[in-house]
Amino acid sequence: MKIICSQTDLKTNLSLVSRAVPSRPTHPVLGNVLLVADADKNKINLTAFDLSLGIRTSFPAQIDEGGSITLPAKLFNDIVTRLPEGEIILSYDEDEMEDNPLVSILCLSGKFQLRGMKGEDFPELPTVEHEQPLMLPITSLSNGLQGSVFAASSDETKQVLTGIHLTRNHNSLEFAATDGHRLAVVQTEDEKQSEEDQDSEKSETVEDTEAIETETPEKINEDRNFEITIPARALRELEQILKMAKENESIALYVDEGQVVFELGEKHLTSRKLEGGYPNYNQLIPHQFSRTMVLDRKTLISSLERVAVLADQKNNLVKFNLDNTEQQVTLSVEAKELGNAKESIPAQITGEDLEIGFNIKYLMDGLKALPSNDIKMHFNEANQPIIINPLGGLKMTYLLMPVQITD
């Protein structure tokens, strides 16, 4: 193998795929990144894969001799990042191929040699390229992830709750995440698809046949509707890839039995799906409320950040007092041995006065993810879940369980 590429290209692409490298690989080769030099296309393909999440990308290079090799991801990345800009020559001698060949990295400043592992040892990245993808607008996907990913559970034992639940229904794509304490749901319009739906109607009969073959709760039916749960970790990396895209671009989504693949130009992200039924969260969302409150989101966040200093010391409890007469809400925190904090914010309040407590961290998470300036909070009684919606913009619902106030 012998390839000549630019340091900038190699650095950018290597740092992208490295995000899929597990910090504690279960097998040595998974701590490596796979580099394939494609002499026909004059391209370098880079792949990292932790058996659940995989990222692949490719970029143009001069391939004097093709080949494939894996290199320790962290070392390789650390070196390439520090190399001076300019040409890099990567090579090893295919004839003297041993299990762990020494790969040369030659640049203006000097020569590095890294011991690699054979490309054949690297597991195959799953692909599902046999069918037509869904084309999702970047903005829809970004908004959906931004408003949901934070609410997924980080507790690995909670299985399906560590994922984001995606539901496609006609032209809308719904993102949901919950960790049992709070629930975030975002609905986005899937504009691009509406045109394609018309096209796909022609091939309806063909897809019908497929639907019969794959009779599972996650099947892709004739309208290409689906319900899938994707690990939050994979979608956090997808968010990084989306940041590199232009606003009006679309990303291709392939869904099959075991996994999903997102494709944006040369960048592929594949992830296994999470097995098991996702909670029927729509049942949990109340639709009747006895009280509402409209207020400025950033003002509320600033106040919460201040009183949180004291709440952090105790049980993270913040008390809301809704005052209809004064049309204001008073936030208070009591940390008996240390002190207390009280701030009042103007708000448009309907319904009777109410005293209700929240975990300040869960409340803040939701407020930070809401996309609008003004928000509307919906209450029933102090022991019933509340709902927060943005006023205008994205369709997002944040459901939060209150905390019992014990003085």
Add this chain to the structure above:
Amino acid sequence: MKIICSQTDLKTNLSLVSRAVPSRPTHPVLGNVLLVADADKNKINLTAFDLSLGIRTSFPAQIDEGGSITLPAKLFNDIVTRLPEGEIILSYDEDEMEDNPLVSILCLSGKFQLRGMKGEDFPELPTVEHEQPLMLPITSLSNGLQGSVFAASSDETKQVLTGIHLTRNHNSLEFAATDGHRLAVVQTEDEKQSEEDQDSEKSETVEDTEAIETETPEKINEDRNFEITIPARALRELEQILKMAKENESIALYVDEGQVVFELGEKHLTSRKLEGGYPNYNQLIPHQFSRTMVLDRKTLISSLERVAVLADQKNNLVKFNLDNTEQQVTLSVEAKELGNAKESIPAQITGEDLEIGFNIKYLMDGLKALPSNDIKMHFNEANQPIIINPLGGLKMTYLLMPVQITD
């Protein structure tokens, strides 16, 4: 007590003194900051003190009622930092004074109450204001600290080596630090003092008497020469204070038996001195060399940063090969199971070829602190200490013990 001050002033000064608050206070009151409202001067004094290092500062405020109180430093700082800009009213009721009074912090956005402790419980900050201070130019002091503090030991059991040794001799101030593996010495001119020396000659007889009374190795003699060791931790905080000063300002230094006090305007930093004899480091510095090498400092640092990626994985050893014929030095790192790295840099070399090994971290620390573009390295044999000097600018000497190369 009742005071009105600006949020910006309180925030700036509080964050400055908070740096002297110990993370694990040996006594609860040391985790607090002392706030004294001086009604005569219309000033607020803030003090923090860990019994070794103390920082005091003051700023103007409207004092409606004087008094003194201590407040939990971290909580107080965290709250004040987050308050909106504008006026803050701090108060507590002196009449109902109990051991832990509730102090009110009133601002535009709301009201905080923090439980404090009485001002009397806070230990007195040592002062040594009875004598004339030395006036040190800010640049000399900054340069001296920047070139030495990094080389002090961070191992608390090493006592005197955790400090910086300051030697004043006529108009020069010498800074030295060593942890046993390397030694950094900086000589700065003490320009301001040259004028004052002439003045002080008049009072020579008076100071002579004092010199007899305090016959210790650290005494301040008639020329006001001294040798003291100050904890590096205190001098790191002093560096923060120096950053707030203007370039042509001077800082006052008071030295007495047990401590030193630095004064810059309203900012005071006091530190105990470290007891015990400091190593006679000048004996360690060789003056005859069989080889020298002049090269570009930043080029060397960049190369070392790259090869360090591999050295980090092993024993941090980098090998230098000085090649007189080629007039270049080759840096190499061998991490057998992982790979190797080799870079060559042009250099002006005198003397025979040499192979010598270094701990890459210790070498880098010194190179980063050296102030010039070009540096000169002085060698004897592979097992003898080397010296690095800047070419031009500050008078600095970095001595480094080589590491034995075992292949």
